[in-house]
Amino acid sequence: MSFLNRLFNRKKPELGAQQQPLRRSLTEPSPSSVTPSRGRRSSSDDRDTFDITPPSRVAPRGRRVGVELARAKTSVDVTSVRSSAASSAPESGANNVVVDGPKTQYKTLRTLHRSRLHTISLAQDRNTKAPVVLKTFFKARLSSSARAKLDAEVTHLRSLCGVPGVVKYVAHFEDDDSFHIVLERCPGTTLIELVANSGGRLAEAALVCDVLIPLTVLLADLHRRGVVHRHIKPEHVLCAPDTGAVTLLDFSEAADRRARCLNNRAGTLEYMAPEVLDKPSAEEVFHQVLYNGMSEEELPQYDEKADVWSLGVLVYEALTGCQPFLADSAADMMGVQRQQLHELDGSGTPKLFAGRHLSGEARSFLEQALQLDPINRPSAERLLQHPLLQRHWQRYHTKQVALLGASAATSDASQPTSSGNSPAPGSTYNSGSGGLPAASRHQGVSSAPLPLPRSEADIVQSAVAAGWMASSTDVGMGGGGGGGSNRRSAGGNVASAVPERVLAAPIQFAVR
């Protein structure tokens, strides 16, 4: 489904003169750092992937005009590195496989997704009848580094089990041929499908309430735990607007900042932050450490702000139906990002926003999340206070409260039970959440009383005072917003201009 939708629904961005259309043919050699183009490509390894989920609904064909069929889903290959590199083999329970259950316990129902290395299937636990997702990796095709990544993924999934919004780990085990990870089957469709089924782009209110707020809440939580996902993209976000649940998938690239240095390029090219693009591949890091005697700490590093950039790309894509940055290699991508953000069209608008119908708030949000310098980019926690989220927060919360009521009326049976795993240590959302509905627990909605709704004037005034926007005319404007904020963000240091705690997010977080 997502392959078809990507193929037909996602329009190419309108390219500036400097940005060349991507028309790489399949016979054309790929750049060495990039996986070969075929099907829906993955970032994290050398898998050529094909999503074979049958289409459920298809977006209107009218939106497909001008689709670039050869638009690259360019991915960086980071798996050829040997797993013994301390830097690139993240903290993991490597080789310490715990067998949680036999394969026969799970009845495979339908294949969702297939790649050279693995198959993802819908399955059912024969004992509990619980629906699960089975990720099966073919051992013969796994390099040692791919295996190390797999172990790291399991380690992250286990340690994050119970964290609202993280796909829930159920079990993992291996047999002679394969390695299996069993996950809770999450509700909803991927964001890419949601966008496609909404006619090629999402309305701002729907995006913010159903996706952006819960996803930013989740990222803020992960970052407080030291976890950087490094693989945020629409295919890895499952959304269920009906229940308010948003689930983040694929922790194969996740890294714990407290346990290792983030110094290698990882993720999917289109969603990769500038400070990640210019890092060496995992193999190059391995080489530097092993052969040149460099220590991990000597290599340039990046942090969780990389996820904030990817979030910005995801939001742009959902609102416009186009990917903001397209290039064939990491080096090209850095140039494209700079051009799109810094080069102005005739009317003084950055090319990225030229001809885009975005509200002033949406544009301001994107300008912040897509700051080239991570120092100027707000944290996920800080973005929760952005006027774009503030404006829709009341609606988001009202919806959550309605779900709470519906859930309470039904029964207490909404307690998560499928995995039986204990909650993650230190989870801020586990205690006292028993009375919340699944969706609310899922997204960490507090049961604390709400503050009074903020008036529009309040939001505007605070946004201007906080430096999110240059003037009140930037707020709520259609057609790309005011020029003032463009000019500021192009050269200004927003971080230094933003006073602390000017805007308070209505939902309070326990910061650990």
Ligand SMILES: Nc1ncnc2c1ncn2[C@@H]1O[C@H](COP(=O)(O)OP(=O)(O)OP(=O)(O)O)[C@@H](O)[C@H]1O
């Ligand atoms: N727990 C889950 N519940 C429901 N659907 C899932 C789940 N896990 C994966 N899927 C579906 O399978 C697709 C592929 O999953 P995922 O992206 O995690 O695999 P992957 O190993 O990262 O594949 P790739 O590397 O090709 O992106 C998702 O886009 C989603 O549609």
